[in-house]
Amino acid sequence: MTSAIIIRGARLHNLKNITLTIPKNQLVVLTGVSGSGKSTLGFDILYKEGQRQYLESLGFVPFDLPKPPVDAISGLSPSISVDQHLTNRSPRSTVGTVTDVYTYLRVLFARLGHRPCLVCGKDIPPQFELFSEVWNVASFFSDDVDTPEESSCCPHCATSVLVLGMANFSFNKPSGACPTCTGLGSIHTADIRRLVDEKKSISAGAVNGWDAFHIEYYTPCLRAAAVHYGFDFDISSPIMSYTPQQRDLLLYGVDSPQFRRYFPDIKPPSTVRKGRFEGVATNFLRRYASRIHDENYREKMEEHLVTQTCPDCAGTRLRAESRMVTVKGKDIITLSQMPMSDLGAWLDTLPSALSPDEMMIASPILEDLKTRIAWLIKAGTGYLSLERPTPTLSIGEAQRLRLAALLRSGLTGVLYVLDEPTIGTHQRDTRRLIEVVRSLRDLGNTVMVIEHDLEMIAAADYVIDFGPGGGNQGGFVVASGAPDEIAANTTSISGNYLSGRTVIPLPDKRRDSTGKGILIRGARHHNLKNLDVRLPLGALVAVTGVSGSGKSSLIFDVLEHALRRLLNGSSEFPGEHDAIEGWEAIQRVITINQQQIGRVPRSNVATYAEISTPVRQAFSATPEAQQRGFSARQFSFNVPGGRCERCQGTGVLLINMHFLPDAEVRCPSCHG
Numbered sequence: 096m097t098s099a100i101i102i103r104g105a106r107l108h109n110l111k112n113i114t115l116t117i118p119k120n121q122l123v124v125l126t127g128v129s130g131s132g133k134s135t136l137g138f139d140i141l142y143k144e145g146q147r148q149y150l151e152s153l154g155f156v157p158f159d160l161p162k163p164p165v166d167a168i169s170g171l172s173p174s175i176s177v178d179q180h181l182t183n184r185s186p187r188s189t190v191g192t193v194t195d196v197y198t199y200l201r202v203l204f205a206r207l208g209h210r211p212c213l214v215c216g217k218d219i220p221p222q223f224e225l226f227s228e229v230w231n232v233a234s235f236f237s238d239d240v241d242t243p244e245e246s247s248c249c250p251h252c253a254t255s256v257l258v259l260g261m262a263n264f265s266f267n268k269p270s271g272a273c274p275t276c277t278g279l280g281s282i283h284t285a286d287i288r289r290l291v292d293e294k295k296s297i298s299a300g301a302v303n304g305w306d307a308f309h310i311e312y313y314t315p316c317l318r319a320a321a322v323h324y325g326f327d328f329d330i331s332s333p334i335m336s337y338t339p340q341q342r343d344l345l346l347y348g349v350d351s352p353q354f355r356r357y358f359p360d361i362k363p364p365s366t367v368r369k370g371r372f373e374g375v376a377t378n379f380l381r382r383y384a385s386r387i388h389d390e391n392y393r394e395k396m397e398e399h400l401v402t403q404t405c406p407d408c409a410g411t412r413l414r415a416e417s418r419m420v421t422v423k424g425k426d427i428i429t430l431s432q433m434p435m436s437d438l439g440a441w442l443d444t445l446p447s448a449l450s451p452d453e454m455m456i457a458s459p460i461l462e463d464l465k466t467r468i469a470w471l472i473k474a475g476t477g478y479l480s481l482e483r484p485t486p487t488l489s490i491g492e493a494q495r496l497r498l499a500a501l502l503r504s505g506l507t508g509v510l511y512v513l514d515e516p517t518i519g520t521h522q523r524d525t526r527r528l529i530e531v532v533r534s535l536r537d538l539g540n541t542v543m544v545i546e547h548d549l550e551m552i553a554a555a556d557y558v559i560d561f562g563p564g565g566g567n568q569g570g571f572v573v574a575s576g577a578p579d580e581i582a583a584n585t586t587s588i589s590g591n592y593l594s595g596r597t598v599i600p601l602p603d604k605r606r607d608s609t610g611k612g613i614l615i616r617g618a619r620h621h622n623l624k625n626l627d628v629r630l631p632l633g634a635l636v637a638v639t640g641v642s643g644s645g646k647s648s649l650i651f652d653v654l655e656h657a658l659r660r661l662l663n664g665s666s667e668f669p670g671e672h673d674a675i676e677g678w679e680a681i682q683r684v685i686t687i688n689q690q691q692i693g694r695v696p697r698s699n700v701a702t703y704a705e706i707s708t709p710v711r712q713a714f715s716a717t718p719e720a721q722q723r724g725f726s727a728r729q730f731s732f733n734v735p736g737g738r739c740e741r742c743q744g745t746g747v748l749l750i751n752m753h754f755l756p757d758a759e760v761r762c763p764s765c766h767g
Contacts, residue, residue, distance in 0.1 A: 097170040104166030109570035121556035130565030145174030191481030201264040208420035266412035276405035285376035297330040320370030348374025436477035474499040478643030491519030507539035609633035620670025739765035
């Protein structure tokens with residue numbers, strides 16, 4: 096077995112025909128200035144070539160996964176990447192579901208949960224049978240499906256009660272989800288202020304999106320509906336002058352409960368011609384629901400929505416019957432709201448509180464639960480709660496959850512490629528994260544980390560420093576070796592910072608603020624404890640603290656959303672707080688966070704910065720382009736006349752194989 100990965104003549108992107116040897120079964124850090132070629136080597140060459148060679152060894156011929164422009168690579172292992180992408184943006188996905196911790200809790204509650212009888216109010220103990228065979232966790236998951244409801248009797252009053260299974264504690268299954276919000280914990284309503292300008296009339300364009308065609312099409316339907324119910328409907332009057340019946344007809348339609356409350360005994364019209372009007376808000380919500388899985392469409396439409404906590408489940412997502420079940424006095428909602436470190440401590444108290452028969456069932460569940468939670472705490476995510484939606488996680492938090500899952504797998508002989516796992520990590524937690532990465536290495540794996548953090552670089556077994564600059568100025572290996580060797584190399588920029596020869600200078604004088612400030616009063620969103628915070632204006636303000644301490648909750652969830660609502664009339668509700676004072680001094684809010692700047696596959700730096708338009712115009716003005724009749728559209732990959740037909744202008748193709756799902760490869764027709 097080779098002890099090193101040997102690369103000869105790598106020349107992808109800005110790599111300058113480099114040759115290097117990387118030791119295996121060590122913690123290797125690829126560092127250097129931004130754009131120097133680290134990610135190209137780590138992901139585009141080593142990770143993808145490791146996948147391709149593994150597929151070839153299984154007998155697959157990945158025609159759409161070409162070899163990188165490298166003379167030779169030897170010593171590669173099957174590769175796994177942990178990059179800077181959230182793997183699940185579904186609003187139904189939570190920390191509990193992606194880590195399977197919530198799944199095990201559902202097993203525990205389905206088997207050992209107590210609940211009160213709805214008739215006599217007395218406790219109904221868990222109903223289970225003990226068998227002679229050995230219990231195993233896999234056997235518990237057999238009831239994680241929606242099955243026909245079964246009933247048993249209350250032991251006190253003989254009332255029929257529903258038998259609860261795992262599915263009854265899942266907000267992603269009909270038998271467990273709150274019927275009002277369908278398990279989302281929130282409901283969407285149309286933002287009437289954005290859909291309708293109540294100062295205008297319908298004929299003057301009061302309805303957003305209705306042009307002359309729509310007004311002409313819908314007006315007869317509205318008038319027919321008004322005649323059917325016995326009132327007038329004037330499209331030339333401002334919406335604000337409408338009666339409640341007229342307004343609810345326009346907004347919600349004849350089938351809505353908002354409108355039918357006025358005419359409960361009148362059957363709605365049977366056809367559109369006779370007045371079966373759907374309603375502006377109802378139509379908008381139906382179109383939104385029909386394309387909710389289209390991320391780009393959903394983001395476009397969400398600015399016209401108001402998101403509110405579900406009034407029935409109070410955001411807990413579950414049915415009332417499931418919320419009443421307890422284990423040792425705790426319901427599953429309370430446990431889901433605990434930090435995982437506190438949840439682990441509560442699980443430690445269970446063995447002393449359960450009977451021997453209950454422990455026969457609980458032991459294998461608790462064993463797996465404690466192991467999973469221990470790895471999550473070790474990865475630095477012990478402050479997260481199970482109810483936390485995964486789309487709200489930072490890039491670093493998502494990476495650390497993935498690292499915890501990899502540690503549990505126990506794989507050996509694998510090449511792991513990690514992309515800046517210290518992002519969003521407080522210095523207090525960096526040491527813990529380094530130990531997690533070393534644990535992956537100690538299992539017998541090669542861990543390759545693309546990193547800028549000096550503490551992570553100093554903890555590596557081997558460092559490869561790229562540079563000396565970025566883009567065309569990069570692509571060389573400036574230095575390689577142990578961290579001490581890199582620190583001793585004066586030509587290495589990373590080495591200069593690692594040794595302390597170069598430091599970021601502190602300013603001699605701090606800039607004074609303008610004297611004005613924004614005061615946040617009573618912030619109590621998530622874990623914030625009723626804070627009063629003043630932020631000075633006209634200055635660089637840093638908000639810091641350990642991971643999970645409430646920084647993002649204060650700045651993004653409370654302050655940003657509140658300012659957008661005050662300044663722009665945003666439909667987004669801010670986190671809980673009493674008031675924002677001093678906001679009048681702000682004219683505009685610009686947010687720069689860890690979200691991708693463009694999720695459309697055709698978006699690139701040139702289109703985002705609006706550089707491509709004058710370039711296309713310049714090409715279309717050349718004599719050759721005019722001779723062929725080419726306009727600027729023919730030089731755009733966003734329109735049918737200019738883009739590659741095979742990749743539709745994205746430059747990449749997706750291949751989906753059993754061992755390599757949703758992998759991207761460069762389009763062979765247009766070469767990207």
